[in-house]
Amino acid sequence: MAAPSRPTTDEQTPVLEIEELHVTFRSRRRDVRAVRGVSLKVQRGEVLGIVGESGCGKSTTALAVTRLLPTTAEIVATRIRVAGVDLTSPSVRDLTKIRGAKVGMIFQDPTSSLNPSMTIGDQIAEPLRLHAGLGRAEAARAAAELLGRVGIADAQQRVGDYPHQLSGGQRQRVMIAIAVACTPDLILADEATTALDVTVQAEILDLLRGLQRDTGTALVFVSHDLGVVGDFADRVAVMYAGQIVELRDVRDLLSRPRHPYTAALLECAPRIGTARRLPTPILGGPPDLGRPVVGCAFRARCARVVERCATDDPGPELERIGAACWNPVSSVSQGSAS
Ligand SMILES: Nc1ncnc2c1ncn2[C@@H]1O[C@H](COP(=O)(O)OP(=O)(O)OP(=O)(O)O)[C@@H](O)[C@H]1O
Ligand code: SF4
Ligand SMILES: [Mg+2]
Known part of the structure; x- marks a missing residue:
């Protein structure tokens, strides 16, 4: 099998740059400020994890990059750049x-992302014909090879299958094959393994990790x-109520979280939390993003609240x-963000 080609962006240019991204879902009844001033950069070959509880704006942030949001979403940003574009x-x-071509996308539900009336081989070949300019026969060959690379056995025979003939895990492998087909500079994976059972989840994570390392995407x-x-992940961004509340190297963040919300999330995750055996739920819920947020959005749930939390945005x-x-929870030396 040919060695996977590497993406095109030069070493120094961040593959993804987002500066001051705001997304508001507008409706006649009310406006929901789903993303409120998100800034981040992702370098070539880097894995950035974005975590946070339901409704905190993770998907909206990811979808804003490729403008896959409904027309009711108003997107305002100082900068969104992908692979130099x-x-x-x-x-x-x-x-x-x-x-x-430059961004591959993998979503939670492959069933709704795949076309039920098109063979999986044709669906993998499509971006290769569209973006890489391959002819029909060449794209079909490359599709079969990709199907094998994402771990579908008897790939040559399976290219003619339709999505309904595959298991959930296999469908997600097909989505991954489509996402990596054109060796993109960036892959956006939104809850890519959430719908799968634990064993399949681990296999898909291994596959993603392997492909990411091989290609430097x-x-x-x-x-x-x-x-x-x-x-x-190499770095982790923790989101809460439409904002990034902590963004640090993964080891530092897991071992010495600084934001009380990150610390609470760690307490809820028994596999990586420190001493606790039983996860502790975070009491209360996030604020209503249909109303203006004054001060810190986490303060109603925070045990470390101080006076200025009520008035000043941290x-x-x-x-x-x-x-x-x-x-913050862990002591911070002046000027240190890592
Ligand atoms: N199409 C939409 N129209 C109106 N509001 C929306 C729409 N999509 C998302 N929202 C709102 O925007 C906010 C952020 O939603 P988003 O889907 O980005 O959260 P999330 O962090 O991805 O959550 P989850 O973990 O459940 O996937 C939520 O308050 C949500 O209700
Ligand atoms: S309420 Fe205050 S102490 Fe708690 S997370 Fe917000 S800024 Fe930090
Ligand atoms: Mg989501």
Whole structure:
């Protein structure tokens, strides 16, 4: 089998740059500020995990990059750049160039992402014909090879199968084959293993990790499960109520969390939490993003709350200490964000 080719971006340019991203879902009844000032960079070959509980804006952030949000979503950003292409105000041409070619996407539910009336071989071959300019026969050969590389046995025979003939895990492998077909610079995986049972989940994670390492593709791995993310991300962004509240190297974040919300998430994850045997649920819920948030969005649930938490947004502290918090959990040496 030919060695996988490597993506095209040069070493220094971040593969993904997001600066001050805001996404608001507008409706006649109310506006929901789902993403409130997210900034992040992902370097070539890096795995960034994004974690946080349901509704905190993980998917909206990921989908805003490739503009796969409904028309009710208003996206405002100082900068969105993927592999050197400016997507802050993208043209249809830029988006076509980016989706599938420079960014591969894997979602939670492969059933709704795959076309039920098209063979899996044709679905894998499609981006190769569209973006890599391969002819029909060449793309079909490459599709069979990709199917084998993502671990489908008897790939040559299976290319003619339709999605309903595959198990959930196999369908997710097909999604991965489609996502990596054109050797993208970036893979966005949103809850890619959440719907699968534990054994299959582990196999798919291994596959993703292997492909990511072989190709040097950057990976943004979105999950509500800090245990899964902690296993293979290089850095982790913890989101809460539409903001990143902690963004640090994975080992530092897991061993010495700074934001009280990260610490609480770790307590809820028995596999990686420290001494506790029983997970402790985080009491209360996030604020209503249909209303303005004043001060820290976590304060109603926070045991470390201090006076200014009620009035001042701790967001700017993220860049300074790696956590958006006025009273962080672990002691922080001045100016250290790692
Ligand atoms: N199409 C939409 N229209 C209106 N509001 C939306 C839409 N999609 C998401 N939202 C709202 O935006 C906020 C962020 O949702 P998002 O799906 O990004 O969260 P998430 O972190 O991915 O959650 P989950 O872990 O459940 O996937 C939530 O309050 C959600 O209700
Ligand atoms: S800013 Fe205040 S309320 Fe928010 S997490 Fe930190 S200590 Fe808690
Ligand atoms: Mg989501």
